[in-house]
Amino acid sequence: MTALAVEIERSDSEARRHFTVEVGEPTMVLDVLLALQRTDASLAFRYSCRVAMCGTCTIRVDGRPVLACRTPVLLGADGLLLEPLAGLPVVRDLIVDTTPFSTAWRSVEPWFTPRADAEPRVLAADDPSREAIESGLDCISCGACWTACDLAGAEHRFLGPAALNRAMTLAADARDGARDRRLRLVSQEGGVTRCHYIHGCSGACPKGIDPAASIRRLRRWSIGAGR
């Protein structure tokens, strides 16, 4: 067991910020938070599945947006700094209001709309479009990319990597009946032309998705799509 200094960004300026915990290896950041909550019951954070599937536990660890449940604590590091996600309003301590993120997500019509002619119904296992679709399908909407992107924060009116990646997985599907409308939507202000290849999203995604590549793909498809 090793003593680890932990600093937590609290919304209440009176609340305790500095802690020390005894940790062994391996310990996840979420374990640290759960241990600390026994010391200070007022500490607020979110989690649910604990196995990187639900996307609720996203926080910033030493500045980087990560899933707390899947980020191992490095022993021997000079302490840990935990902060809420950036670019989203803080509700309390490490909990943020994800409304801007979900509003952007909703605005690309993130559901499947079948075509009127409804052919073909099934994508063959070797259908080439499967590669593009599956490259972006793992998203758990955890919001790490939103924080990692310089443009997606509240002020810049950018739909953000996750919503555009979702739009890409749908528009890549030959059965998508809303493709034209979707491409028109992402060509508006705040859409695909806002990506400047910072690649913060692709570096941060805990599921290994490359949303920057999805945005570029979507932008290529948007050429000639309009009306």
Added chain:
Amino acid sequence: MSALQVVFVAALTALLLGVVLFSAFTVRAALVVRPTTARGSWLVRIGRASNRDVQRWAFVAHRATGVAVFAFLLLHVFDVALFTLSPARFDDVHELYGTAPMRVFECLLFFAILFHTFNGLRLVLLDVAEIRLSTARRLLHVAVALTAVAGTAASVVILKPVVA
């Protein structure tokens, strides 16, 4: 110095100042809005940025160099247009371009042009081909290396007459 030369130098100084301020604003925004390493003042964080953030800095540098080159164009269009008013007046201002401080400025300008060009061509490449994150990063290293080599070589040529 003639009156026209004074105007040119004053305008160039003002534009340079604007470019420096804009660059500082952009760098600061990148660090404060989305800090990549959380501890320390924003100046300290620049030093701590890792290779993971290299494309964020490429974006900042691309903006700053783009604005810098445009700022120079703002002045350059006018000093060249002087030629049609009177070649003598054009020569009057143009004399400045050969002075040592202006040659240093020209070297810096060329570095800005080169980075904006090579990084820009990298972005075009990303657009037309499917390129992975790691490859995009490596291409940036290439762009920076090309800028450094070509810029240094050009600086030697530009500065030679005043150094010798």
Added chain:
Amino acid sequence: MTQPRIVAFLVMRTTAVVLAVLVVGHFAVTHLVNDVAETGSSFVMQRWSSALWLAWDWTMLAAALAHAGAGIWLMIDEQAPATRPRRLYHAALVVTIGVLLAVGTAALTIAGTR
């Protein structure tokens, strides 16, 4: 019909490739091939007597202005979220680009017809 923002994006990328050749070439001719001290009015006069160089310079100017205009327009979109000041900045940008294009085109036309 392609959406305006996508068109702007395409303009940005096409002019980028054109400018990579024209601007670096321009700098090389005026600073590396010739020393900058020797590029006075007699150099300009000689160069602008050729239609090729006039075309080079005008294309470079127009492409640079289109490129910078599209880029700064986007920067304004990002940095000025409120509608009112944003319109003002956009208008200022269009005027600036227009003036530069007018001055540059006039200079090249006069030089070309002399």
